[in-house]
Amino acid sequence: MHIYLKRLNIFHYKKLVIASLVVGFLAALLGISLKHVTEHYENILYTRALANSLWFVIFPAFGLSLIYILRQYLFKKKENKGIKEVFDATAKNSNGLPSYKIPSHFINGMLTVIFGGSTGVEVSTVVATAAVGSLASEKETFLKRYKTELICAGIAAGVTALFNTPLAGLLFAYEVVSKKTTKPQLISTLLAAGIAYAFVLVLNEEPLFAVHITQWHLHALPWFIVLGILAGINSVYLTKCVLFFKKQFLKFNSHYYKILFGAAAISLMILVLPQLYGEGYHAIKESIAGANTLKLTPLVAITLCGILLLKPIITSVTLGAGGDGGVFAPGIFIGAFLGLFFAVILNTFFNAEVIPLNFMIVGMAAMLSASIHAPFTALFLVCGLVNDYTLFIPLLIVSLVAKYTAQSIFPYTVYSFAKK
Incomplete structure (x- = not known):
């Protein structure tokens, strides 16, 4: 009997x-397609709008209107609730994610960003790929017990595809979604992230930011720590903005x-600041x-102050007005410019002789870590973004x-508050 049960268990794992x-x-x-189509x-x-500013007025109104029409007539009149949908789906005795969440988040996430909504497609990808895992768990009776594992597998693969790093996908699934590790989940997420990374390599996906980091100096470490504190404070500003504006928009x-x-x-x-258009990665590349x-x-100074002040607000308004997205891309964006601003101030007024590019990269990880409370995800994700581990220790x-x-x-x- 024991041997029979053991064989049955192996069969389930197969x-x-x-x-x-x-x-x-x-x-x-799904993740790679959404990334490239959106970009x-x-x-x-964005190029068209730079040539004629009238498009900066037309695009956001058109994008938000189109998203609303699609929700009303194509996606069952239900608004996307972001990563809260994943938390709900992985809760005990809960239903999985419905199939329409895949096209809903794919299309609405893309439309939000390409028409100027100041967020990113990362959370749209997370929910859409989680829905892929959820649907897979419903195809066979014995897979229903592995619903959470397959949802985490989809998320790990989606994040891996977006940022070219399987470790970020694995850690995001653990640090943000499941908060625990079981043998089936480890098997499922490792395999999914592995096949996703193999697909990335076959397609020869380039890192998002082309940078050349040669070194970092030990004397900069105290300033890096100060940057981490500043990022923590700024992340709370971002979180509070999102929560505040979402509440205000509910009053309409x-x-x-x-x-x-x-x-x-x-x-x-x-x-006022075209750098705020869409994901903002174009502005980061120019600044790098x-x-x-x-x-x-x-x-x-005025431009960088404006970016740091307005990015959380425009992101919050985008989400509150019906846009699809989250704080992944805004966190990376704010962190890059926070790091750049801080480094330039240090070099100008304190003769610190720090390397601004290094501070941009470290700022991305600091802000992302503080925004989602996932330091190891942020660490490996940013290393994947630049395809360089020189700055691993800072x-x-x-x-x-x-x-x-x-904390x-x-x-x-923004994500953990959704669980309340």
């Missing part, structure tokens, strides 16, 4: 292995007024190119400092 590989491949395909059309529309009785107000606010802010030679002029230290700074000020992230 089925889980097959399901995990399929989920991993499909989630990777392609965002660049086209009409979706038309919500869209009108949201689009007007987004248009105004991107007219000239980071080490940047001088702190009044215009530079990235690790600052990610931990930023997380615990943020000591406000114990919730």
Whole structure:
């Protein structure tokens, strides 16, 4: 009898292995497709808007209106609730994610970003790929017990595909979603992340940011720690903004007024600072190119202050007005410019002789870690973004400092607050 049960258990794991590989491949395909389609059309529309500022007014209103129409007539009149849907699906005795969540988050996430909504497609990818895992668990009776494991497998593969690093996918599934590790989950997420990374390698996916990091100096470590503290404080500002504006937008009785107000606010802010358009990765790439030679002029100071002040607000308005996304891309964006601003101030007023590019990279990890309370995810994700591990030690230290700074000020992230 014992031998029979053991064989039955092995049989179940074989089925889980097959399901995990399929989920991993499909989630990777979904994540890479969403990333490239969004990047392609965002660049086209952003370039068009730079040539004629009138498009900065038209695009947000059109995008939010189109998302609302699709929700009303195609996606069962249900708004996407972001990563809260994943938490609900992985709760004990809960239902899985419905199939329409895959096209809903894919399409709405893309439309939000390409038409100027100041967020990213990362959370859209997470929920869509989680839905792939959830659907796989429903295809066979014995896989239903592995619903959470397959959801985490889909998420791990999706994040791996987005950022070219399987460790970030694995750690995100653990640090943010499941908070625990079981043998089936370890098997499922490892296989899914592995097949996703293999797919990334076959496609020869390039890192998001092309940087050349040669070294970092030990004398900069205290300043890195200060940057971690500043990132922790800024992350609380981002979290509070998102929670505040979501609450305010719920007071609108009409979706038309919500869209009108949201689009007007987004248009105004991107007219003032075009860097805030969409994910903002285009602005980071431009700043990376000239980071080490940047001088702190009044215009530079005003621009960077405006970015740090307005990015949390425009992200919050985008989400409150019906846009699809989360704080992944905004965290990376704010962290990059926070690090750049801090480094330039240090070099200008304190003759610190720090390397601004290094501070941009470390700032990304610090802000992301503090925003989602996942320091190890942030560490490996940012290493994957630049395809370089030179800054591993300061990235690790600052990610931990930023997380615990943020946590000591406000114990919730946008994601964990959704669980309440």
